[in-house]
Amino acid sequence: MIAVNGGFSELAGLIGDPTRTEIVLLLMDGRAFPAGELAALVHVSAATMSHHLAILTAGGLLTVLPQGRHRYYQLATDAVAEVVELLGSLGRTPATRDNPLAEARCCYNHLAGAFGVDLRRALELSGLLHVVGDAYELTAEGGCAFLKLGFPHQLLNVRGKVCLDWTQRVPHIGGPMGTAILDLALRQCWVRRTEIPRQLVVSDIGRAVAAGFLAVT
Amino acid sequence: MIAVNGGFSELAGLIGDPTRTEIVLLLMDGRAFPAGELAALVHVSAATMSHHLAILTAGGLLTVLPQGRHRYYQLATDAVAEVVELLGSLGRTPATRDNPLAEARCCYNHLAGAFGVDLRRALELSGLLHVVGDAYELTAEGGCAFLKLGFPHQLLNVRGKVCLDWTQRVPHIGGPMGTAILDLALRQCWVRRTEIPRQLVVSDIGRAVAAGFLAVT
DNA sequence: GAGATCCTTTGACCTGGATCTAAACGTTTT
């Protein structure tokens, strides 16, 4: 094989190994993990983990932030997360509610799943959020409402990427705004993380907030 | 490794092999190919090709239509094509015009690339096409215009899936309507196939037609 | 039917790469 095809096989080969898949899946919740912790979680030796992390990093899927004697690994871009999301949707019947991940989950570093989609829809219908070009922006009313909820004021003008949810085939809010909203949702206990990496559980508060947005006129 | 992760690694592993990547890439133009022809194109023995085709078929990525002593293989669903498209967009800078595939190409069995996106935009702006729910439909005016161009009348009511172009991050027309439009475009010489599998070249006629749609009020 | 064409299956070969242990490297703490 002389010339490589467009890098497809290399890229797919990166995720093609079961151990590397586990790594990427763990990292899909957007947080950075040190190598040793990943090794323990995936049940391989530290050496093996280091090996795979090097491969994934060289392949551009991961970035590493050295901090002291730890080296924290995380997904390189949200594009990586999107590919993984989409890959996960293949083979599955779309929008299966049997999977708790369909209800609410992290997609890289923002809210996805039914709750993420519902939230976006509620915000848009109530006029708190609108699409400008290919990005989401808060409206003036949206800014006021979010400030009251504890949204950091320096992030009010941040934009959100339109991100497709592959279990539902419907857009939700990604990008910087998505990250800020996930932060807010975690701090305000709209959702909480579970022991399963990407999975989130929606609290009663979360449901009430989403419903509340719809009540705004 | 006892329990499989969500089937991610299996799926990625399918495309992870260079030979299988070539196969899938060839099949991305939506047509079905007999096993022998694929073997010749990819430069492997018939035995090897048969082996890989069996794997891809078992994995759900391909389907096979036996016709006489030939067995024609093709992509199983358009979801497969989407994943491959998205995979291809990783690692690349988005919207690179250096790649002829960005100008116009087949995405499974419909038009993609800049031309596909432009066409969709022109049709939508001129009121010939509109979005109903999550699908495209021709308007009454659109139906008339398409009939004059040779569009088969029995397909006028067919719907198109909203399909994202990953080199551009902008939607174009997929689904049954997308297939019908690609057929039309090929018959009317708006575009023609090249020796490179998925690549299409836009003719002057094609450009004129796209411009013409914009002129409609 | 006999022969040709197309595809798959079988069996054997061989390489790539995943994995581990052990040792080296770098950082922080004492």
Added chain:
DNA sequence: AAAACGTTTAGATCCAGGTCAAAGGATCTC
């Protein structure tokens, strides 16, 4: 400095699986 901790590198092992030649079906042509 020395010890403790986290990570990477080196070396060795071992197996999955990609590959091809040869044989076996299946289907068409004459």
